[in-house]
Amino acid sequence: AGVSPIPTAQCGTVAVPIDYAKPEGAQAQLAVLKVPASGSRMGVLVVNPGGPGASAVDTVASMGAALADTDILRHFDLVGIDPR
Numbered sequence: 001a002g003v004s005p006i007p008t009a010q011c012g013t014v015a016v017p018i019d020y021a022k023p024e025g026a027q028a029q030l031a032v033l034k035v036p037a038s039g040s041r042m043g044v045l046v047v048n049p050g051g052p053g054a055s056a057v058d059t060v061a062s063m064g065a066a067l068a069d070t071d072i073l074r075h076f077d078l079v080g081i082d083p084r
Contacts (some may be wrong), residue, residue: 008035031055
């Protein structure tokens with residue numbers, strides 16, 4: 001069985017330069033997933049699953065489902081940005 005859907009999850013992409021020395025050059029699109037706090041927000045937890053090849057989006061989806069009814073997700077946004 002896969003990860004349960006998270007109704008409040010917000011998905012998107014962010015464009016970053018392929019070469020940071022040439023910020024106006026070619027861009028890469030990175031996947032982003034945010035699970036917003038369900039209560040009074042205290043801050044943001046940014047997830048880095050390590051790597052190589054690990055997906056922060058998949059990790060946040062799994063963590064969000066596992067932590068759904070905890071104080072962590074009541075008070076913190078959970079954000080993952082896939083690595084380049």
